[in-house]
Amino acid sequence: MATVELTAENFDEVVGGSEMVLVDFWAAWCGPCRQFAPTYEKSAEKHTDIVFGKVDTEAQQQLAAAFQIRSIPTLMIVRDGVVLYAQPGALPESALEDLIDQARKVDMEDVRKQVAEAAAEQQG
Numbered sequence: 001m002a003t004v005e006l007t008a009e010n011f012d013e014v015v016g017g018s019e020m021v022l023v024d025f026w027a028a029w030c031g032p033c034r035q036f037a038p039t040y041e042k043s044a045e046k047h048t049d050i051v052f053g054k055v056d057t058e059a060q061q062q063l064a065a066a067f068q069i070r071s072i073p074t075l076m077i078v079r080d081g082v083v084l085y086a087q088p089g090a091l092p093e094s095a096l097e098d099l100i101d102q103a104r105k106v107d108m109e110d111v112r113k114q115v116a117e118a119a120a121e122q123q124g
Helices: 011-016 031-046 061-066 093-105 108-123
Strands: 020-026 051-056 074-079 082-088
Touching (some): 031 051, 031 093, 074 093
16 A cells, blocks of 8 residues: 555544554655655555555644654554654664554553543543
């Protein structure tokens, strides 16, 4: 599956409507972003059950700001609407594959429980 261009208009729909989404925050002028792109594309073709999105931080400055993107490339993994991972830096193929494998293994019931507990603590 090819990568999907994410914009302020389609971000919530794409990310909210998918079980697992990888988001690559990038810019055309960014050398490490251009180096990471083929690795990201190859992984997108390999994992057809995952949505691979790309956010051009120059064209989508409000979206980048909303996620407090300070350094690019930044990779974010969202599963069932929960951000599991968000770190800057271009990853080698083996590290990206390992990260995807780890994200698949996360017990989302446990994550939702932890999120609910944290929210309850903040309120009370």
